[in-house]
Amino acid sequence: MRAADAVMECLKAEGVDVVFGLPGGANLPTYDAFYDAGIHHVLVRHEAGGGHAAEGYAKATGKVGVAFATSGPGATNLVTPIADAMLDSVPVVFITGQVRTDLLGTDGFQEADTMGITMPIVKHSFMIQHPLELPRALHEAFHIARSGRPGPVLIDIPQDLSRADIGYEPVTEVSLPGYQPTFEGNHKQIRQAAKALAAAKRPVIYAGGGVINANASAELTDFAIAGGFPVTCTLMGLGGFPGTNPQWLGMLGMHGTRTANYAMDGADLICAVGARFDDRITGKLSEFAQQAKFIHIDVDPAEISKNVPAHIPIVGDARNILAKLLVEYRELEPDASRMEDWWAQIERWRAEYPLGYEDSTDSEIKPQYLIQALYEATGGDAVIVSDVGQHQMWAAQYYHFDKPRRWINSGGLGTMGFGLPAAMGAQVGLPDQVVCAITGDGSIQMNIQELATCAQNEIPVKVFIMNNGYLGMVRQWQELFWDHRYSHVDMGQFPDFVKLAEAYGASGFRFVDKNTLVEDIRAAIATPGPVLADVRVTREENTYPMIAPGAAARDMVG
């Protein structure tokens, strides 16, 4: 069997039901194998679109996403999705073609050192040096991508090696002596954590994307409800705990709610689950949650005490640990009344500082209202895929996620251009779900070519552009911190998105009136096939509240 055909067999054995990719010279043998492999392949228009689509698929389904690209520029176009998957711990296997082995190192046509370029941004990578290594490397790649703390794995295959004839035998077991992620969680530490939580008078649960990755939302919810603990989630953790539950404080961090940030600031014990104390969460680190002791649950030991020292570290799988923690906690029969004053304080914050904005007095659409209208029109039940910028923060604030994997966005890397292709990937993975992309007029143009992929493959994503004619978040920072000097942020009204949608074979709409917006959105969602809606919103609206860069959480503004 040709090595390229063995690649197909490996993909099937791994249960891959879709691949996003683009062929080129160095992966021609692989694409020849795709011709009759019976694997669903979506031909994207740009490798970055393929990479983000694989991420969207992985985030929506919890399965490993797969993206293919050729050597040189094909591979370098994958650099952004690979880095994005690394920072958000997304399980994706990237398979790139490489020049023939006799050309390696000679600056051959379309040669780039893909391994070298991507080394700092992969969980692991393989350079195939002998065709017989290929099946094992592929299975190891899938195993590494999906286990422990998930992440991107790259396999670089020289063109001639994929043409070699190898005797393919299915690999059933992988052996990686240097890779044994901890799953269980130390029992003694779990018991200590239960005791600390039972003693805490002002506890907060702070959950991150690790809860989503570990499929631990049900366990987190059960535990938080049983303990009566207030819960906040990071941008990546939204949906890990129901956004309509009375114990929900809202998102925390730079654009989180005051209630969530004040609760962190006033807590005596913070239980972090699958979260990494990123600078967008802590604000000024030296003034972060100064009264609190920390329990830190994470599958990646390197995250524990990286930014904030943990008093009770627990390494392992969040789902497994939270279930055990609940048992231990119940056994202690804690007195719920110890938290009465804390909850009273939280209720005072809630009453005093609800999320809000000043609505327009005419028909103008406020950007926040667009999210509220989307929430209403979808009954809160759509998969929302966001791009990066102000619209992302408003979507995180105003769309209340009750379930995991309904909120897909680029958090760590903050990749503009992520939204549309990721929505496409999510839709392919969840064909029966309504998938809406919320994007900005800046972000959408960074991967808009994938509208053609959606149209050709009848992938019915509904894209809503929050159009303010600006690179809105940069404009906001220039307004607030750079003395209103708007340097190169005005994008005008180019292109005409309605005409562009039609040119791509999608349906285009323009919405300008808040009074009809909910019905307009419903109509757009009911339109078959991909939809691009240009929603004109207030030009200069700021995302609030906000922890100014370098400031402490308690000094939120707006």
Place this chain on the structure above:
Amino acid sequence: MGEPGTKELLSLEELNAAVGLRTGRKHVLSILVENRPGVLTRIAGLFARRGFNIETLTVGPTQDAQVARITLTVDGALHPIDQVTKQLHKLINVLKIRDLEPNGTVSRELAMFKIAAEGPARSELLEFCEIFRGRVVDATRRSVVIEITGEEEKINAFEEVARPYGLIEIIRTGEIAMARGRSET
């Protein structure tokens, strides 16, 4: 204080975190890695992007052809060693890391000194060479090359001695270290 196995609760005030993690001393990390291409690049790249500074680094084969050993030294005053080792452990090709205890370790480094040492100064230098148990491995009328083996401090001390004689260049291998006693490093 809330021992495991009892129902007694913890006192939050008494909880302590291992803060700082800056030990303030030199650490010798002995790292076993899979002997594959690119492994050293991964380690060097990890140090570079996390802002950790490698002081010395040696790489060589072990008794097992599949496995190589990297010995590197890091300044624990500048870097949280705990973070360094945890990040290293995340590399799939890293099999084992041992942060060698200074007291339970024998370490050696080899250095070669090329020194001008012309005229009467030369015999004086050779006396020092003998004191340091060095060997002359090359000599011309205008230079000598001296080989010194020992712990880092010994080599530093010889450098001090040799410098006034017209030091042309020094080449050092970097430290290798082995745990004392029967247990494997």
